[in-house]
Amino acid sequence: MGVLEGTVEVALLGSPNTGKSSLFNRLTGLSAATGNYPGVTVTRSRGTARTPSGSVTVTDLPGTYSLEPASPDEEVVLDHLEGRLESDAAPDALLVVLDSTTLFRSLGLCAEALALGHPTAVVLTMVDELRARGGDVDVTALSRALGVPVVETVAHRGRGIEDVRELLDAAASWPVALIPPPCDDDAQLRGWIRSVLDSARYRVPGSSVATSRIDRVLLHPVWGSLVFLAVMFGFFQVIFTVAAPIQDAVQGVFDHWGELAATNLGSGFFADFVGTALIGGVGGVLVFLPQIMLLYLMISVLEAVGYMSRAAFLMDRIMARSGLDGRAFVAMLSSTACAVPGIMATRTMPSSRDRIATIMSAPLMTCSARLPVYLVLIALLVPDDARLGPFSMQGAALFAMYLLGGLASLTVARVFKATLLRRGALPFYLEMPPYRLPTLRGILRAVWVPVWMFVRKVGTIILVVTAVLWVLINFPAREAETARMDEAAAQSYVMENSFAGAAGKAVEPVFEPLGFDWRVDIGLIGSFAAREVFVSTMGQVAAAEDPEDPGDALRQLTHTHGPHQGAQVFTAPTIVALMLFFAFAMQCVSTLATMRRETNSWKWPALAVAYMFVLAYGTAWLGHWITGLVIS
The missing domain is CATH 3.40.50.300 (P-loop containing nucleotide triphosphate hydrolases)
Structure with a gap:
């Protein structure tokens, strides 16, 4: 039974x-x-x-x-x-x-x-x-x-x-x-x-006239590719423009909760933990939920109407240059939401060599975990009102980061297929479904599942890591040294001399060539558990700089000298280097575990960590150096 x-x-x-x-x-x-x-x-x-x-x-x-x-x-x-x-x-x-x-x-x-x-x-x-x-x-x-x-x-x-x-x-x-x-x-x-x-007296249906007419454009090697790029560009314009007012409303809710916590809990470690670590840290990630929802909404609509199969057909020509085929594009596209289902999607690929090449390159696709980091860094680098005609330059920058991830993924796959994973190609067949109007029920279900997974991740992994980082940032306590300091100076002093500060300074020589100081390094250390932790950590760093207005403190760390060492934390070269580092570094324990399960070996995950760190470090250094030359 x-x-x-x-x-x-x-x-x-x-x-x-x-x-x-x-x-x-x-x-x-x-x-x-x-x-x-x-x-x-x-x-x-x-x-x-x-x-x-x-x-x-x-x-x-x-x-x-x-x-x-x-x-x-x-x-x-x-x-x-x-x-x-x-x-x-x-x-x-x-x-x-x-x-x-x-x-x-x-x-x-x-x-x-x-x-x-x-x-x-x-x-x-x-x-x-x-x-x-x-x-x-x-x-x-x-x-x-x-x-x-x-x-x-x-x-x-x-x-x-x-x-x-x-x-x-x-x-x-x-x-x-x-x-x-x-x-x-x-x-x-x-x-x-x-x-x-x-x-059964079966009468074969005729081809859909509408589908045939649309496909003459969407499957055309030139016009179809241009439409694909336009769709993707518009995709990221929407993420910045449509989600902005919703994000402001969500931010307002967490700000209100923070004010309530400060009013009702007073001062002290517990009040600071609730306001900074829980409401500020976790809320600092959840405010990006509107963008995450829009990302999944647009992907699910494009898939439901039948466009994704056309995109896979168009990309098959490009994927062939990397030694893969359109099946790999489906896995890589899934990785724009999360590398874990993207890697799991390779199970439909009959060639084991193609599977491993795709598994090794899929984590380079820009996933939703990178999105909050990019949104913060792009907002620090590109002014809100910067536009090119009707287009937001912030949206264009986000599109560029997604495009960079895709190109890097294809390049790495090409390298693996030309070296360790030669041969193994099999014929590729793809069924083109007719265009269909999506149902509201289907779209809502497709959006709800990954969004709930994101919220659950925020409520578990990110919450735990953020809480641990708060403890490391605030201990050991320094009451004697800070007794005569004002609140902002005292919190800054405690952070600099905390366990987290010591860890950040310990790795500072490694990342100093990229323009990262010890405060950035604290966030970088936490991000290796989950990328989104970087956002909540920078929120805690900003709160330590200015407890009254963390948002203004973060902007001050970008545009003026910080209170410590006379150093500007987020210069333009440093922001570019950070974006490139996050684009290429392996910062997801779940992805590594999935790679281990899918390849049945630790060899491939270890190789992924090594090559991605080298790629991240090298491109970040290069980006920092070039940006410094351009603006000097």
């Missing part, structure tokens, strides 16, 4: 872009949980689907075009269906999801599923699209031809979901194919598919 005692477990099988995950989400709602298979790192989702007389456990398997494994994902799918995975028994029944607009291709996977001998049923998706484009299928006749139940749905619109629930209610009594399809012989299999389609 299923994972939940007394329930039937049904495995959801289908190719990518068939609407399988939309169907799963509709059936299970918020009851679904995502995790790895026992003993392996391939992700699956499992949830409970309500049925008329009870419930069924549904497992959403990774999308696959065939049960002849060509990648780790596809291998795990077959192992799951045949019950070969440790602590994960074979499913009780199998629900095959088929795209009705591509039935000739989809029935190949259906034939392999029927040949396994599991109780099976079929769900036809995209039936609205099929008929809108002049196609048709007799669902009852198709059911007779396959020998299993068949229902039709439009999963992303929620149509036909109740029919699927009724079908799942009888999962324990679904039939097994009496005569398995001839999967061992390609010619016989094609003949079987044609006979099934003839029996």
